[in-house]
Amino acid sequence: SQKIEQNSEALNIQEGKTATLTCNYTNYSPAYLQWYRQDPGRGPVFLLLIRENEKEKRKERLKVTFDTTLKQSLFHITASQPADSATYLCALYSSASKIIFGSGTRLSIRP
Amino acid sequence: DAGVIQSPRHEVTEMGQEVTLRCKPISGHDYLFWYRQTMMRGLELLIYFNNNVPIDDSGMPEDRFSAKMPNASFSTLKIQPSEPRDSAVYFCASSYRTGGTETQYFGPGTRLLVL
Numbered sequence: 001s002q003k004i005e006q007n008s009e010a011l012n013i014q015e016g017k018t019a020t021l022t023c024n025y026t027n028y029s030p031a032y033l034q035w036y037r038q039d040p041g042r043g044p045v046f047l048l049l050i051r052e053n054e055k056e057k058r059k060e061r062l063k064v065t066f067d068t069t070l071k072q073s074l075f076h077i078t079a080s081q082p083a084d085s086a087t088y089l090c091a092l093y094s095s096a097s098k099i100i101f102g103s104g105t106r107l108s109i110r111p
Numbered sequence: 112d113a114g115v116i117q118s119p120r121h122e123v124t125e126m127g128q129e130v131t132l133r134c135k136p137i138s139g140h141d142y143l144f145w146y147r148q149t150m151m152r153g154l155e156l157l158i159y160f161n162n163n164v165p166i167d168d169s170g171m172p173e174d175r176f177s178a179k180m181p182n183a184s185f186s187t188l189k190i191q192p193s194e195p196r197d198s199a200v201y202f203c204a205s206s207y208r209t210g211g212t213e214t215q216y217f218g219p220g221t222r223l224l225v226l
Contacts, residue, residue: 042220043204044217046215
């Protein structure tokens with residue numbers, strides 16, 4: 001069956017360090033993958049999109065990698081700040097034109 | 112643009128009652144999605160529309176759930192009769208596809224509690 005897993009439910013790191021979140025999938029051949037941020041009491045907000053033929057995408061302090069051989073995407077936040085604390089969701093677009101979300105990783109950045 | 116608008120923001124009802132959730136998508140978007148989010152199951156796609164036509168309702172849990180999109184600017188998700196296990200946050204999202212990709216824009220959600 002098709003499955004998406006995000007590495008952990010929660011991740012706590014020190015301010016200034018790089019946060020790395022993992023998204024693994026099985027039995028998919030996604031055309032592209034997205035990362036969303038969700039704050040408590042709010043809907044997810046789009047951050048980055050990476051296509052299957054792209055290895056890496058950057059936006060300011062954010063970086064996403066996509067390895068279709070490993071079936072894995074990594075999401076990095078460099079120079080992390082307490083304001084980066086949120087839940088981060090990966091989402092895959094399957095060939096069936098459906099988006100499937102991971103369960104999310106709750107990131108906490110401590111000062 | 113005001114973004115995706117959902118109402119009500121909070122709903123508390125008793126088991127057996129009918130619940131109607133409302134959504135106004137972003138103008139110009141031709142896709143509309145209804146999701147349900149719980150701690151146990153995460154974010155689940157219930158149904159989505161393209162140009163007001165339901166395309167995939169395989170995520171709708173059972174016949175108690177129904178969704179309509181009478182026009183491009185309005186959609187409803189109805190639960191009748193409601194049950195305590197329907198308690199969750201329901202999100203509406205809209206998008207348009209360009210360049211072979213799409214980005215979904217989510218509303219603030221409706222937090223539903225069924226007693």
